[in-house]
Amino acid sequence: MDDLPLSELDAFTAIARERSFRAAARKRGVSASSLSDSLRRLEERLGVRLLNRTTRSVTPTEAGQRLLERLAPALGEVASALGQLDSFRDGPSGTLRLNVPTIVARTFLPGIVNRFLTAHPKVRIEVIAEDSFIDVLAAGYDAGIRYDERLERDMIAVPIGPRRQRYVTAASPDYLERRGMPRHPRDLIDHDCIIHRFLSGTSATPWEFDRNGETLMITPTGQVSANAIEIEVGAAVAGLGVMRTFEELLMPEVEAGRLQLILEEWVTEFSGPFLYYASRRHMPAALRAFVDFIKAEPQKGR
Known part of the structure; x- marks a missing residue:
């Protein structure tokens, strides 16, 4: 286990989240075959099958699901810690993944995102708009936007948009x-x-x-x-x-x-919506920049 590469664990996490080799490869900017090779090597090292693969679907095995649940937060902490190094560069970089309600995506969020990206040209944003009530952090998002009654009590919440x-x-x-x-x-x-x-x-x-x-x-x-x-x-x-x-x-x-x-x-x-995210020591640089940007933005109806 001492020489278990993080890249193989990251490949497994990406495939398991997307339930697709091709989708995970597009997210990572690599080939599907390279992810397949990484997963094969990981399963051989561990001696456990982590994903069931057919021509139509990719689903975690019971062992794979348990590993994903424990591994995703740990890899998030690693990425966050590395993201802190952005403070030594010219500015924050990386990808910020947000899950938001459709009303938010249709109304005030586009303007906020456009202003933020103009101010931080090295940051990339992925926004998924849906009205399903999911665990956004378990699904691999950095943060979500929700209304009061949908906020988890152990999250940090920052007002965003109209109050x-x-x-x-x-x-x-x-x-x-x-x-x-x-x-x-x-x-x-x-x-x-x-x-x-x-x-x-x-x-x-x-x-x-x-x-x-x-x-x-x-x-x-x-x-x-x-x-x-x-x-x-x-x-x-x-x-x-x-x-x-x-x-x-x-x-x-x-x-x-x-x-x-x-x-x-x-x-x-x-009351209006909130940006919410997990309380943790290391925040990804892109998320930290976005939170700081939101806090500095004037909001209607304070």
Whole structure:
């Protein structure tokens, strides 16, 4: 074990995370065959099969999964420690991997990322936007962006983006003319609603309405359910139902007259998102630079 190369452990981690030799090779900038050779040598050294390989899939064995769970944080610490050497160079470098909700990727994050990369030309950023509730660190990300109720308590959280956001309800003028104007959230029980589905959920998420300290929960029903905001907004504009989502996503259609806000006394306001990451001694230089950049940025609604 004394001469076990870190490169072989890193190759195994990359393949196991991506579940693909080709995808891992693209991430590492090497050939798939070189990763395959590294994995073969590692399995021979350990005397244990770590990955099951077929022509269609790559999956960790039980031994491989246990090794991955223990190895990923350790390799992260090694990379972070090496990243500290960037302070002796001209500036931070390396790759910053972020997992963020789609609302964040669509609204304020592009501007922040563009300004950050302009200030730090040696840093690369990989952003994956999804609404699944995953363990971002176990999945190999350096940090994530989430809202209050989704933050793990053992993480460090830094405010990012707008500090207050709102959920609003809207429908097309044509739909409201045909079906009537809802005057109370309970009226939506008799209306077609456009439902946002999270990949991790099999049922519709209840809609929460707030007014003067009163909270109501309504379970929407309707013809359309999707996990893509383009489908949802398009359906609302086409007059297929009522939708409820982040104000930022609906205002362009409202201002253009294609959608109309309703139930405006029942707007739900909540705190904005946070960048979060693990507490550890060595932070990757790219992540440290990003955290410092976020802290220095003026934020709306402080």
